[in-house]
Amino acid sequence: MAKTLSRVLGKVLLLVLSLVVAAAWLIILRLKDVAVPVLVVYGLLLLGLVIGLIWPGVYGRRFGRTQVGKFIGVPAGLGTLGLYFAVVFYIADVPVLLGLAAAAALAAALVTGLRGRRGTAKPAASRSRRALVLGGVGVALGTLSGLSVGRVERHRQDQLTQAEKIRQEAIHAPGRRQRITDGAVRVFPLHTGDTVVTFGQFYGGFDGWDGVNGYLRTLLDKTLITVPVYAYLVDHPRHGLMMIDAGINWEQAHDHDGYYNHNAMVSRLLSDRDEYRMTSEQDLRVRVARLGYDVTDVTTVFLTHVHDDHAGGLRHLSQATVVMDRRDWEHGVVYPYSFDLVKDNLAFPRFDSGAFHAFPDSQDYFGDGSLILLPTPGHSPGHMCVLLHMDDGNALFMGDTLYTLPHFAVDQVRQMTIGGTDTVHQIDAARRIQELLTEAPNTVPMFAHDNTPYQLELVDSAFSHGRPDAAGFRRLRQHMNTVLTSDWRLRPGHTPHLAQAGRVEFR
Template sequence: MLKSLGKIGLLVPAFAVGAAWLVVLRLKDVPVPLLVVYGLLLVGLVVGLLWPGVLGRLATRRRVLAFIGVPVGLGTLGLYLGVVYYVTDLPVLLALAATACLAWAAAAFLRGRRAAGGRSARSTRRAFLAGGAGLVLGVLSGLSVDRVERQRREVLARGEQERQAAVRAPGARRRIVDGAVRVFPIHTGDTVVTYGQFYGGLDGWEGLNGYLRTLVDKAQIAVPVYAYLIDHPRHGLMLVDTGVNGEQAHDHDGYYNHNRMVSRLLTQRDEYRLTPEQDLRVRLARLGYDAKEITTVFLTHVHDDHAGGLRYLPQATVVLDRRDWEHGTVYPYSFDLVKDNLSFPAFDSGAFGAFPDSQDHFGDGSLILLPTPGHSPGHMCVLLRLDAGNVLFMGDTLYTLPHLATDQVRQMTIGGADTTHQIESARRIQHLLASGPATVPLFAHDNTRYQSDLVVSAFAHGTPGKEGLRELRRYMEAVLTSGWRLRPGHTPRFVPPASGTGLGRVELR
């Protein structure tokens, strides 16, 4: 009885580890049929080792290892090398192989001591061969460390050369200094997301269930990642969010390996796309600015597609909600250079419209911070006053203009109280926009014409003027009714890729 309970006790963690490994492989886009076959082999191996008789009267643990264990081992190694392996793993893999060989040598040597005659000689030879292989692999492991780091530095150096070439390319602007407040949208690459994660919040994409669906549902789209530069005559150069950086896009595994293996395993290598021209430092330089001049970053939330550019801004003060820093930070490496420059608003400036709490950051009414929790524990929006009106930087409270119809279009939400908070935040934003006809929303991930055509055009020179803001509001009213419902022709639909593989796109119908 105790023996059976012990086996069951081993079975549960073995299945849990196996299931987690299969989830990682699916996240890395391993085809489902291959995962099914591989998963059945894993189950057969575990059950066969614990209860060999289940596989037949002639089954033994030795045969299970030979006929199931060997294919499983080779399959695991192949899958790991094919979809998870990163160059910095090489020294570790060589060290593990060296350890295995040395252990085999020690076991063979001990068997030889106990054996007699020819068997002893054979065991001794095996011990020396295995030991020699272990020593060679150990030396290679040590030598590979420097080679691996050199290879990674070469990749980053090539990226730096491409960035410098993009800065020097013709067509850069001169900075305009005329006392006006300017806002520039900065497209810092794209992120690849599941369509349901972006638009499926009303179709079951919520909480743990939604997260699991992102692992298995491969209907994916690419959406832009925007940061916003503010050139303020009184308060200097500021950014709302910072987008992603080159390492995240081009050395993804290396970037997330700074924290722990789990971070790398549970992220997708191709989740970010960034051309040299889209690098934050390049975009700033092309507008006539220098990243070193940025004094303040308003971080709507700590997610890495908004915080990656902090690696370029070690001198900046980073303003963010304390709740996000303490409870929402997943990849702290992005913050390593600014973690001593953090500033947490108290939200003690009183009510602001439908918002019961706000923070008048500079004390002159020019920039208001508004808590909008839900997407993350301490998400916040930023309202900036221009001469012609106001702009509201949305962060990820709502992804796109159609998401303002929150009862019809909703992104994936965390679930429970967080979903409630996010919907409440959306309602407050609706009220703010309805009561302020000269206020326009600016989104971080809008993949519709509102962002790509109208916002980019209106803010091409940083000063949209009254007519530019009116045009944005007219378009908003053409998309949404006064009751925050979508008008016909503006409901998002997923269009699969023509080839059946790759990224789909979104149509508004």
């Protein structure tokens, strides 16, 4: 009785473990945008296979493990291979796949050979030949695996060489500017590409996109919109060339799987290969060079937070000191590869400069009041905003505390938040920023992902030469007043709605 119960419990445990692995695989496939009906059929095949193998005969006395393998296992296996090659496969997998196939063939050859020694003369001879064939196949596949390593690397280098050629052409195209050295503080918005996100993730914080539920909904809801990724170049007469965030890099957009394969396949499996888009003109190195600068002259990068759409460009800024909140470095980094070239150049502010407007803690980074760091945790453990004093006004770099100007109406429009105390902290930070902007009417917010006319038309225009005058700052604040009331509510005509073809309309 005890033996039977133990066997049943063992099978139940095996079933649970198999279902957990299968569920994780199905989630990965959904992240890769595999259609739900396909996943349902495929999931039922996997379930039927697991049950049939654990409990042979469950489908009838004549339908044992062999039949389960033939009629359910084969379709499930072919489906697994098809889905893998359709949505997960990357060229760097070729040597690994060939190596695994070689190992499987050699193992089969060994097992077949050992069995042949225990059989009759004729079956043993037949199995020996089969073992020899399998061994030969294994050796051939192993040789191909070794040869393919160099081939794959050459393919990648060819891609990089072609990308460098296109980049140089973009840098030297007509219209390149000369650096202006008149002693003024200048800020240049750099549109470094776009990211593709779900509408709910961007605007659905009041529609159930919060915490764990929000992340689960990103698996099922593929209503996508495209939003910009901005970084900012700062030319400061006293403190040199700086950046606020670093945007994304070319590899993230054009060799996504290769970029995230630098950490482990799990990073590649859990990210969407189409999440970033970038033209050659949007490459950080091109954008900076077209303005008359060189990325190698950047001395300091202020990173609002460590998420990869803000940190990818650090791969081009290895010489710079990267300033970020220590909490983000210790608890927020998801893809360390973006930081590999700067991890020895990190600086962590102590936020010991006292209160600044509504913020009880701040960091006067240079000690002269020119640049103030403000802790705004919530979107990430150590998110921070950056306030830069310019000649005729102030620029407040928001990071992802709020995505767009309409998000200032935090009681009407909200992005997806982490949930719990993190959401509380993020909304608290947003209200402190509201108070700061109310008290400092010559300060304008600068966003990382604003897809509204405020960023795409007014900010880009006002900062096209890096130095808005007082009237330019006033125009930006006047536009804010047309979108938001004095108590931070949206005025009619500025509420985001999803239109056809993934467009966002404000009405």
